[in-house]
Amino acid sequence: xxxxxxxxxxxxxxxxxxxxxxxxxxxxxxxxxxxxxxxxxxxxxxxxxxxxxxxxxxxxxxxxxxxxxxxxxxxxxxxxxxxxxxxxxxxxxxxxxxxxxxxxxxxxxxxxxxxxxxxxxxxxxxxxxxxxxxxxxxxxxxxxxxxxxxxxxxxxxxxxxxxxxxxxxxxxxxxxxxxxxxxxxxxxxxxxxxxxxxxxxxxxxxxxxxxxxxxxxxxxxxxxxxxxxxxxxxxxxxxxxxxxxxxxxxxxxxxxxxxxxxxxxxxxxxxxxxxxxxxxxxxxxxxxxxxxxxxxxxxxxxxxxxx
Amino acid sequence: xxxxxxxxxxxxxxxxxxxxxxxxxxxxxxxxxxxxxxxxxxxxxxxxxxxxxxxxxxxxxxxxxxxxxxxxxxxxxxxxxxxxxxxxxxxxxxxxxxxxxxxxxxxxxxxxxxxxxxxxxxxxxxxxxxxxxxxxxxxxxxxxxxxxxxxxxxxxxxxxxxxxxxxxxxxxxxxxxxxxxxxxxxxxxxxxxxxxxxxxxxxxxxxxxxxxxxxxxxxxxxxxxxxxxxxxxxxxxxxxxxxxxxxxxxxxxxxxxxxxxxxxxxxxxxxxxxxxxxxxxxxxxxxxxxxxxxxxxxxxxxxxxxxxxxxxxxxxxxxxxxxxxxxxxxxxxxxxxxxxxxxxxxxxxxxxxxxxxxxxxxxxxxxxxxxxxxxxxxxxxxxxxxxxxxxxxxxxxxxxxxxxxxxxxxxxxxxxxxxxxxxxxxxxx
Numbered sequence: 001x002x003x004x005x006x007x008x009x010x011x012x013x014x015x016x017x018x019x020x021x022x023x024x025x026x027x028x029x030x031x032x033x034x035x036x037x038x039x040x041x042x043x044x045x046x047x048x049x050x051x052x053x054x055x056x057x058x059x060x061x062x063x064x065x066x067x068x069x070x071x072x073x074x075x076x077x078x079x080x081x082x083x084x085x086x087x088x089x090x091x092x093x094x095x096x097x098x099x100x101x102x103x104x105x106x107x108x109x110x111x112x113x114x115x116x117x118x119x120x121x122x123x124x125x126x127x128x129x130x131x132x133x134x135x136x137x138x139x140x141x142x143x144x145x146x147x148x149x150x151x152x153x154x155x156x157x158x159x160x161x162x163x164x165x166x167x168x169x170x171x172x173x174x175x176x177x178x179x180x181x182x183x184x185x186x187x188x189x190x191x192x193x194x195x196x197x198x199x200x201x202x203x204x205x206x207x208x209x210x211x212x213x214x215x216x217x218x219x220x221x222x223x224x225x226x227x228x229x230x231x232x233x234x235x236x237x238x239x240x241x242x243x244x245x246x247x248x249x250x251x252x253x254x255x256x257x258x259x260x261x262x263x264x265x266x267x268x269x270x271x272x273x274x275x276x277x278x279x280x281x282x283x284x285x286x287x288x289x290x291x292x293x294x295x296x297x298x299x300x301x302x303x304x305x306x307x
Numbered sequence: 308x309x310x311x312x313x314x315x316x317x318x319x320x321x322x323x324x325x326x327x328x329x330x331x332x333x334x335x336x337x338x339x340x341x342x343x344x345x346x347x348x349x350x351x352x353x354x355x356x357x358x359x360x361x362x363x364x365x366x367x368x369x370x371x372x373x374x375x376x377x378x379x380x381x382x383x384x385x386x387x388x389x390x391x392x393x394x395x396x397x398x399x400x401x402x403x404x405x406x407x408x409x410x411x412x413x414x415x416x417x418x419x420x421x422x423x424x425x426x427x428x429x430x431x432x433x434x435x436x437x438x439x440x441x442x443x444x445x446x447x448x449x450x451x452x453x454x455x456x457x458x459x460x461x462x463x464x465x466x467x468x469x470x471x472x473x474x475x476x477x478x479x480x481x482x483x484x485x486x487x488x489x490x491x492x493x494x495x496x497x498x499x500x501x502x503x504x505x506x507x508x509x510x511x512x513x514x515x516x517x518x519x520x521x522x523x524x525x526x527x528x529x530x531x532x533x534x535x536x537x538x539x540x541x542x543x544x545x546x547x548x549x550x551x552x553x554x555x556x557x558x559x560x561x562x563x564x565x566x567x568x569x570x571x572x573x574x575x576x577x578x579x580x581x582x583x584x585x586x587x588x589x590x591x592x593x594x595x596x597x598x599x600x601x602x603x604x605x606x607x608x609x610x611x612x613x614x615x616x617x618x619x620x621x622x623x624x625x626x627x628x629x630x631x632x633x634x635x636x637x638x639x640x641x642x643x644x645x646x647x648x649x650x651x652x653x654x655x656x657x658x659x660x661x662x663x664x665x666x667x668x669x670x671x672x673x674x675x676x677x678x679x680x681x682x683x684x685x686x687x688x689x690x691x692x693x694x695x696x697x698x699x700x701x702x703x704x705x706x707x708x709x710x711x712x713x714x715x716x717x718x719x720x721x722x723x724x725x726x727x728x729x730x731x732x733x734x735x736x
Contacts (some may be wrong), residue, residue: 012563271564
């Protein structure tokens with residue numbers, strides 16, 4: 001790799017990292033309030049992508065939409081995928097987790113329930129939409145917007161990074177500045193005491209799922225624009241995003257953002273340096289390295305204390 | 308995350324819930340637990356019925372009583388390929404072709420036996436291939452198998468087929484190592500020239516016709532991709548072309564970096580050795596990266612799905628295949644019409660080859676007359692067979708390799724895969 005090629009890999013890395021970060025937040029938020037890994041989150045991601053596919057196919061954009069139409073289509077895609085993701089996560093919590101929580105089930109039961117829900121959603125999508133890959137309709141032509149030191153930045157890259165940054169800033173504000181945010185932090189710190197202080201724990205947990213699902217769904221749509229859709233599309237990004245959450249310190253929102261970015265960039269640079277097959281090896285080597293020196297992750301503190 | 312549930316199984320209405328269970332007597336709590344379990348069991352039982360499915364399609368039962376209509380014995384041709392899951396379109400093309408041949412043979416009414424067709428879905432997965440093969444091996448009526456479609460699953464299942472002495476004739480598993488005598492895949496026959504022919508054809512076209520100086524070869528780390536890329540690399544090097552290469556495991560989340568790498572490498576052309584599922588997003592990113600040289604891929608990418616997934620980005624891609632285009636060739640005109648009528652779609656990659664192979668198998672079966680067909684005898688017959696099909700003449704070498712090496716080339720133009728013809732003729736010897 002030549003020094004002048006660094007940006008060629010950094011920019012796609014940032015884009016992928018932004019996607020990982022947004023998905024990782026879904027894992028971290030749920031872990032923060034419930035201390036469990038929501039393994040069905042990767043399917044929330046997939047549902048977001050497929051609902052956008054349904055909506056956009058229904059609208060049926062022409063092959064060369066004008067700029068204004070493109071903006072509207074992207075907005076529609078974002079809205080639909082976000083809503084579908086939020087709805088899926090909400091339903092997931094109601095069906096797969098709440099009944100267990102009511103009965104004080106052991107932690108392992110939650111894990112099994114999550115995996116079950118994940119299988120169910122995945123195969124449902126496979127049955128409904130077919131097991132072959134699908135591509136989203138052309139919403140806009142992925143033109144170059146501008147270039148930095150000779151490296152072109154495309155509309156899609158800009159869109160993904162902007163959407164991710166907006167969502168992350170919004171979430172940071174929500175958690176740190178609003179009443180719901182303090183509720184989330186209170187439940188994360190000590191659910192029982194928070195309950196005694198008048199926080200409606202069920203409501204807070206439910207809303208946490210909705211927020212994470214909303215972001216996950218949108219990430220699914222953006223990922224679909226970037227690559228393509230399949231019923232198993234959630235698995236690999238989901239696992240990597242989960243690793244990102246752990247790198248950053250699972251339960252810590254800013255940590256998840258950092259971890260996602262880090263893994264995305266590492267993966268992107270592993271291609272010219274070690275070869276494309278070493279993508280995941282590099283990413284997981286980073287995970288192991290970080291955990292060796294900071295077993296709780298880079299910002300290894302829980303949602304309740306920091307963030 | 309890893310289990311895939313059956314496709315196309317009928318959902319049954321759970322009406323016996325209300326009849327036999329005696330709702331009122333059961334405590335509420337029991338019902339609460341039992342209902343979801345019962346419902347789940349129903350869904351599952353509705354699933355495990357792909358045999359029923361086959362029966363319906365064939366219009367009869369394939370019970371191992373060996374008596375179909377009248378006094379004729381009943382024999383079954385098996386079929387194994389990925390019919391669901393990734394890259395399933397290639398398997399479906401082949402299934403349709405073979406099914407059509409079986410249906411036509413039965414319809415003619417001159418067979419000394421009744422012919423059945425039994426499919427087994429391996430989801431194009433190496434891990435599922437062995438059990439998919441076992442399903443056919445266990446059915447004693449199956450006398451020969453068409454498939455498996457892909458090289459990886461073929462490699463996994465071939466030892467079992469060899470042990471059962473059940474002949475498999477694959478229309479499209481083209482990895483050269485499959486016929487290596489060291490592997491002892493004694494029941495494997497190949498109905499297509501292997502990747503040596505395809506890789507060699509690509510190299511020939513690139514070096515002689517397009518006269519490129521440097522080629523970037525990318526494989527997808529599957530049995531098929533690695534085999535094809537190795538042959539292409541060797542042949543290109545022999546022709547004096549500089550070769551750079553890398554592997555991108557399939558389902559990678561971003562083809563951006565590799566596309567940039569290809570662009571920055573200064574290569575004049577690139578070859579992707581992999582299937583359409585990953586070829587499509589790769590094509591998109593290559594276009595974004597601004598790589599304008601000739602782009603090549605093999606039969607794994609030669610499918611209309613590639614174009615529909617990649618859109619504009621697929622334009623100008625060259626796709627090689629040991630398969631001729633049934634929609635264009637004169638010999639397959641009647642076949643194309645029948646196929647369209649039966650399946651409501653045009654034949655695609657390997658449909659006609661699979662049709663031919665099914666007819667080859669039926670032809671050999673006929674030579675037994677009304678006698679009992681054993682698997683071993685069938686295998687011997689097939690090995691010595693010579694059959695002129697619509698697409699080409701099928702003959703096999705001692706090790707099961709296809710005898711012949713014609714490779715055809717296609718190019719995507721305006722959203723369609725256009726047929727160019729025989730590579731040797733295009734290059735001129």
